[in-house]
Amino acid sequence: MNLAIHPETFKVACSGCNLRELCMPIGFNLDDMKRLDEVVATRRRVKQGDLLFSSGEQFTSLYAIRTGFFKTSVSTDDGREQVTGFQMAGEVIGLDGIVSDHHNCNAVALEDSDVCVMPFANVEELSREFPVLQRHVHKIMSREIVRENSIMMLLGNMRAEERLAAFLLNLVQRLHARGFSQSELVLRMTREEIGSYLGMKLETVSRTFSKFSEDGIIDVKQRYVRIVQPDALKKIFNPDVC
């Protein structure tokens, strides 16, 4: 069978997507599921280093990540960048664009990626028809608000070691939910990007990695990290609970 002349073969509907439980609500019957496939208009490939969207660009769609890894960031006029998040398969990006009909951050692929394009008009229309989808959309937005609350806590109150511990625990937990290891991970971002997200300089990120490594808490070799003592990391993140 020649896939090239059957492009529809590539179209993986939500109803048949193994990430469905991550980006779609559960509890649908088959008929509803078919209707729900209409949320996704197309798919789009984004090469490593390319922009999915950028600040100021017209907002039309949300994007569900099928494969790959993204960072989102905002910048000041004088060129300072703040990474606002790292997103992986099953997560939805683009919510920032709704308020002003223009995107308010940049989304860059940190590896070759594949996203489902969900025109927001479709999302809203189907949300009116399916309360469970409506609730799902509200939860996704609320989850993002809560996530950002905890980043504010991290940036406002925590020290370098706590920030990096929280970051590693969060990453490995999300990867584990996707079937990856609980203890090993390969970072898709640079020290500078980690630092930007965590409000510290790249040298401080590097030093903190080294310190964790010297303390026997993790093994680090460049982008590869193995968590040797998860409890020690948790203790650093939350010194009170132990």
Added chain:
Amino acid sequence: MNLAIHPETFKVACSGCNLRELCMPIGFNLDDMKRLDEVVATRRRVKQGDLLFSSGEQFTSLYAIRTGFFKTSVSTDDGREQVTGFQMAGEVIGLDGIVSDHHNCNAVALEDSDVCVMPFANVEELSREFPVLQRHVHKIMSREIVRENSIMMLLGNMRAEERLAAFLLNLVQRLHARGFSQSELVLRMTREEIGSYLGMKLETVSRTFSKFSEDGIIDVKQRYVRIVQPDALKKIFNPDVC
């Protein structure tokens, strides 16, 4: 007329509320407006220092502030508090509760306040009926995401003076949109609460106020602030544009 025996007199419907344009969508006809009044179930008074809701509490409603002033905050297990926002009349709080059906932050009145209680079930039901309300709810949530993005930028990249300048400019701009002065304001929060929001200690907040005052940029006397040179503040906040 004895208001006490006509409690319904106190019920101010959205259709007759002068804050409508802040917390409700525009472009309704009168009939729709009447239906929309159903969003608000009741009103609730919150005394200065009292909680409107607190972390862990069951989520049922969003709250639109009619009068007064709130802070929202999250805390770590070891007692550190991060103020996540200050909210004034016309703004909606409680969005953090949607994702988990439980509130994820605390909301405390910083002065005697009055809120419209909007059961979220009503909001969702009417949203399905009125696309313009649906869009409005989405925008409110998206606006909060964008706001938090810029706080992340502030906490991650800016120095004390820039943070306080941004804070003052933001406050005075929101107050001005509500008919107050562009140049004078009375802070409803302590130095410690400002510091928590901006990721700095209360002493640093106080010193930075003093420095602005010495530089002739503002007049400060305790909670009272007058902005003498708004352009100087803007220049500190964004040194590039000038």
Added chain:
DNA sequence: CGAAAGGTTGACACGTGTCAAAGTGGGTGG
């Protein structure tokens, strides 16, 4: 193979935190 990008480490600087003391103002009870 060479160059560029990313990562590590060291020495030092500096902004903000910490600790302490004194000043100010608003609320409350006698």
Added chain:
DNA sequence: CCACCCACTTTGACACGTGTCAACCTTTCG
């Protein structure tokens, strides 16, 4: 009504964590 008290604010001296600058190392990729 006034005095006291307590919460809040200001200011100073010093400490410390992280930033800055620089040199060198490692890996990737054309």
